[in-house]
Amino acid sequence: DIQLTQSPSSLSASVGDRVTIACRASQTISTSLSWYQHKPGEAPRLLIYSASSLKDGVPSRFSGSASGTDFTLTISNLQPDDSATYYCQQSFTTPSHTFGQGTKLEIK
């Protein structure tokens, strides 16, 4: 099974800051990696797919990158509404489209 390890598990940043969240895959997954934003009481929201493609309607402050089995979600110019838990997900192998364990982002 492919494992995804996210870091950090939580972080706190201020409005206007730039933050990065990392996701490391236990084996190659090509660019079959997506990022979601999940707020309490809401359904998860797809932000990035294919490692670096921004979903329509998602602010360009969000970006994704990949280097081998290491993936990064970057959020620039943090806004209060960015407070959420962020998950990576791999879709390289079926039957298990694993999620990372999540990174909780708090806006100070």
Added chain:
Amino acid sequence: EVQLVQSGGEVKKPGEPLKISCKTSGYRFTDYWIAWVRQMPGKGLEWMGIIYPDDSDVRYNPSFQGQVTISADKSMSTAYLQWSRLRASDTAMYYCARPHVVGIPAPYDYWGQGTLVTVSS
């Protein structure tokens, strides 16, 4: 407009059966996979399994194989997640989700609102 509308919250006792639903509209149901995702209280997202409604091809996360059954009714454009005997550890929020591209199993850009299942004696 694409919509996934899940059935309402459930409170059940251990050992009881349960079937929750995900009714879809706004697209051709048989063209897209439907996935189920669990979130236990205070925990992260877990991918449970996925079904292709056109031929009912089902793939399970090995962790959930044998514990739940995923099915779909093409005539109702509805996917289902069911348990034959619930356990307290099944207490969680369950989401259905649809991929953003025809014919591929992930990632998901349409989600149901979630169904909260509470299992308690």
